[in-house]
Amino acid sequence: xxxxxxxxxxxxxxxxxxxxxxxxxxxxxxxxxxxxxxxxxxxxxxxxxxxxxxxxxxxxxxxxxxxxxxxxxxxxxxxxxxxxxxxxxxxxxxxxxxxxxxxxxxxxxxxxxxxxxxxxxxxxxxxxxx
Numbered sequence: 001x002x003x004x005x006x007x008x009x010x011x012x013x014x015x016x017x018x019x020x021x022x023x024x025x026x027x028x029x030x031x032x033x034x035x036x037x038x039x040x041x042x043x044x045x046x047x048x049x050x051x052x053x054x055x056x057x058x059x060x061x062x063x064x065x066x067x068x069x070x071x072x073x074x075x076x077x078x079x080x081x082x083x084x085x086x087x088x089x090x091x092x093x094x095x096x097x098x099x100x101x102x103x104x105x106x107x108x109x110x111x112x113x114x115x116x117x118x119x120x121x122x123x124x125x126x127x128x129x130x
Contacts, residue, residue, distance in 0.1 A: 002110075005035055005068055009075065016079050024079050028072060035068045040076050043069055044091060048098035063106035067114055070099035074117065090128060097121035 008031045015024035025040075032040045036055075043051060055065040077092030100118035104111055 012075060021079055021083055028075055032072045036065060044095060048095055052102055063103050063108040066099050066103040067110050070096045093121050093125055
């Protein structure tokens, strides 16, 4: 699942880099629905604790789904940031940061990456709120 996830995420990054934000957001929402079963807006409404609760029911994919949700929300924040939609980007960054923290505390191959992502988003959010 992660290989396909990374492939689609790379496509989304290219769309964002070419300033095709509507298509990037549409692709990202489709990716979210495919991987998590939820739209991005639904993930945001659940919040980190709600997402954790929903995915904790399946121990085999729990950490992976938290990590993928965090990557999706981080990319959502980056797209909003590129559009100048700072409040929307901050909401996505905050949720992603918490999900990276949660997934970094679990045993999974991407644990170090999750920890790095958590630190980077923590620093990014600190700059906005200081």
